Amino acid sequence: MGLSVSKLLSTLFGKKEMRILMVGLDAAGKTTILYKLKLGEIVTTIPTIGFNVETVEYKNISFTVWDVGGQDKIRPLWRHYFQNTQGIIFVVDSNDRDRVTEAREELQRMLNEDELRDAHLLVFANKQDLPNAMNAAEITDKLGLHSLRQRTWYIQATCATSGDGLYEGLEWLSNNLKNKIPFQENKLQTTIPKEIIYDVSKFINIHPGGASVFFDDDIAGQDATEQFFNLHRLDVLEKPQYKRLIIGQIENEKPVIKFPQPGDLSEVPYGEPSWLSQAYHSPYYKESHKALQNWMRKFVDTVITPDALAREKDGKRCSDGVVEKMAQYEINAMRLGPGKHLHGRTLAEGIVKPEEFDYLHELVINQELVRHGQRGYGDGLLAGMVIGLPPVLNFGSDELKARIIPQVLSGEKFISLAISEAFAGSDVANLRTTAVKSQDGKHWIINGTKKWITNGTFSDYFSVGCKTEGGLTMILVERTEGVSTEQIKTSYSTTAGTAYITFDDVKVPVENTLGPEDGGLLVILSNFNHERFVMATASTRSIRFVVEECFKWANQRKVFGKTLLGQPVIRYKLAGMVAKAESLQAWLEYVGYQMTKMTYKEQSKHLAGPIALLKMQCTRVENSVADDAVQIFGGRAITQTGMGRNIEMFNRTYKFNSLLGGSEGEKEYLHTRDADARQKFWMPKSARL
Missing domain, CATH: 1.10.540 (Butyryl-Coa Dehydrogenase, subunit A; domain 1)
Incomplete structure (x- = not known):
């Protein structure tokens, strides 16, 4: 039949003891089937009146089939064989139309026994070689198998004399039973990494990937390091629920996997x-x-x-x-x-x-x-703090700074910057949220909405850009009556607290004005260089993080007989990603160094354009790196869990950086405008090729 039963059982039953009960009416062909399936290694045959049993040992497998007689006087004895049975093979003579109803009654009676409640049922529709034999569909109907909704069952057309269908049925039974293998004294052990021994006996039946993988010859009882890291991240082994599975360590075995410790630098090329x-x-x-x-x-x-x-x-x-x-x-x-x-x-x-x-x-x-x-x-x-507190820090009154800054820096209160609206983003001059002085001149009355406000859902304070009579004014608004926030669902998680904010006749003391009245544009623009520098630092490091992930995966993933790192096309992609990451880091450090040597006014004059262009280049590189990373990780790159989870996250969220702090197009305009203002694009009349 091609695949021997010995090999089939050693592979699929995972070297465990299985107890199978084979029953049916007399003359159905049970004994013929049993001996057709005889495994031919160490076979002990115990013939006795009423039943036959075959026990075969192969590589520590014990596969036992009980063939119980089917005469009507013996059938009441079937129940004595039910205990510890994992699978039932019910054999039906497909040519015996006169007794098929009797077979159904016996089958239903047996399946009602509590001891067989969880047993899988395999029906052999035997003697298919006879001319009047009923087919499998007809037998299914006659036995009422479709009514067995709470039981796993399968019917296989067979011919015991030729062996047709026997192995197919047995393979179905083995595939279904291996998820229910009872682990008692025996332990299923493996080593991951090479020097650590894990007992997975109690874990196997709840393994998210199913039990079958544990029975592969290169995993059960073997060093499964390579197979494990083809499917799982290292941090899986550091979780307490899996550390409990460790039962020992191989003496004098040199560790092949290093578990990173807090503070460790990456050893991956270009990982730092x-x-x-x-x-x-x-x-x-x-x-x-x-x-x-x-x-x-x-x-x-x-x-x-x-x-x-x-x-x-x-x-x-x-x-x-x-x-x-x-x-x-x-x-x-x-x-x-x-x-x-x-x-x-x-x-x-x-x-x-x-x-x-x-x-x-x-x-x-x-x-x-x-x-x-x-x-x-x-x-x-607290990204909202990084951009929302500077207006208070740099333009608030002494009283306001003394009250607000300690609360925010201590984490007692939260703050966010509320500029963007559905009507205006980078074009801050066209904001529609209004602030009108009260009749006594002591308060601002604010009305309007803000959108995409980071940390807005949990902020206590908002640095709000408002349209006033003479221009634009920045005002610190406390979460009070008339202020409401609503979560906006975006590409990343709600932990960012992205909010839609409504101001409905919100009364704010004029002392909360940040900077000069109608001079809010200066306040808003004053922190843009710093905000964009911060975003460039984060983008540059995130790109390197993706490069590191790709190197790790390419080194451990094998395709076509070698690692991805051994494939020229992958090395080409990685080289391009490294070049981009390194160039951005060099540019970022250069800009950061210039900032350390310039006053605020000098930064505003000389670095507004370069910082804007740096941030724009960061987000363009993120785009290309995301594409390359997806191709390297394949399907795992679009899966939110597992090996490619960080690539999926990056690919889903990198566009935030291209929009926050001003869009890419706005950065290009700002740089060229800045360069023109400094006459960098001015050409002397004497210049010639």
């Missing part, structure tokens, strides 16, 4: 910026930058990443405990960049002095903060 490698040197970074990077890496690995993964799933905002720890170590304050607001604070347990903190320190913080890979959570982690 070159300045973090001992082999390279940078003119930009000092020891305080390196110390801050190491401290932030540990903080992100231990505090932020676990919360990011959890909140990305449930859609809730970042946990209070995370916000409190960020405030404790003054991370919130450092994210606003260098300045007087840092004076008197202990930054990251004293690693860097407030007066020495510069834009490259901020670059380090921002690049570490995005390494968790959860885009929605990244914005939910």
Whole structure:
């Protein structure tokens, strides 16, 4: 029959003991079937009155078939063989039309027994070689099999003398029974990684990928490292529910898999910026930058990443405990960049002095903060504060700053920037939200709406751009009567708190005005360079994160007999991705360094265009890197869980960076306008080829 029963059982039953009960009316062909299936290795035949039993051992498999006599006087004894039976083979003489009703009654009576409640049923419609034999469909109807809705059953047309259909039926039975194999004293063990032994006996029946994979010859009892990492990420093995499956370690076996520890640098080529490698040197970074990077890496690995993964799933905002720890170590304050607001604070347990903190320190913080890979959570982690608090910090009254800034930096209160509307985005001069002075001149009365406001759903304060009588005015609005927020569903998760905000006759003290009345455009534009610089730092690091993921996958995924990394077309894609990531990092560090050497006014004059162009280039590179990563990961890149989850997340959310802080087209215009203003495009009359 091609595939021997011995091999079939050793492969599909996974080297376990199976108890099968074969019954049917007398003369149905049970004994003929039993001996046709005899496995031919170590066979013990125990003939006795009323039943035959064949027990075959093959590679520690014990497959036992009980052939119980079918005479009417013996049938009452069938129940004595029901205990511990996993499968039933009911044999029907397809040519015996006179007794098919009797066969049905016996089958139904047997299936009503509690001990067979969970047993799978295989019906052999035997003797199909006879001319008057009923076919499988007719037998199904005669036996009433369609009424067995609570039982797994299958009917197979067979001929015991030739063996036709026997192996097909047996294979169906084995495929269904292997998910119900009882694990008692025997243990199904495997090693993942090579030196660690796991007992998966209690896990196999709840394995999301099914039980069958555990019975492959190259997994059960074997080193399954390669097979495991073809299907699972390393962090699966670090989960407590799977660590409990470890039962030992192979002595003197050298580990082949390194579990990363908090603070570790990536060992993957181009997985880190070159300045973090001992082999390279940078003119930009000092020891305080390196110390801050190491401290932030540990903080992100231990505090932020676990919360990011959890909140990305449930859609809730970042946990209070995370916000409190960020405030404790003054991370919130450092994210606003260098300045007087840092004076008197202990930054990251004293690693860097407030007066020495510069834009490259901020670059380090921002690049570490995005390494968790959860885009929605990244914005939910107080991105609204980074852009919403500077108007208060730089333009608020002393009283307002004294009250608001400590609350926000401590994590007690949240703030967001509310500029964009359904009517206007980058074109802030056309905002429609209005602010009108009350008759006594002591309050602003605000009406209008804002849209796509990051952190808006949970903010306590809003820095709002309003249209006033003489132009545009920025006003700090507290969440009070007349202010309502509604969640907007976007491409990333609701943990970002993206909101639609309605202001309905909101009464705000004029003391909450930020900057000069009708001079709000200056306030809005004042932080654009910093906002776009922050976004460029995050984009650049996210791109490198994707490159690292692609290198790991290409190194462990095998196709056509070798790894993806061994395929020239994949190496070409990776080379292009690396070149783009490295060039962006170099440009970013150059811009960051220039920021450390310029005053605010000098930055506004000389860096507005370059920063805008840098951010635009970041988002264009994200587009191409996302495309290449999807092709490298294949179907896993469009699956929200598993090996390609980070690629799916990146591919679904990278467009946010091309819109937030101004669209790409607006950046191109800003750069060329800025360059023209500085006469960079002015050509001397004497210039000739």
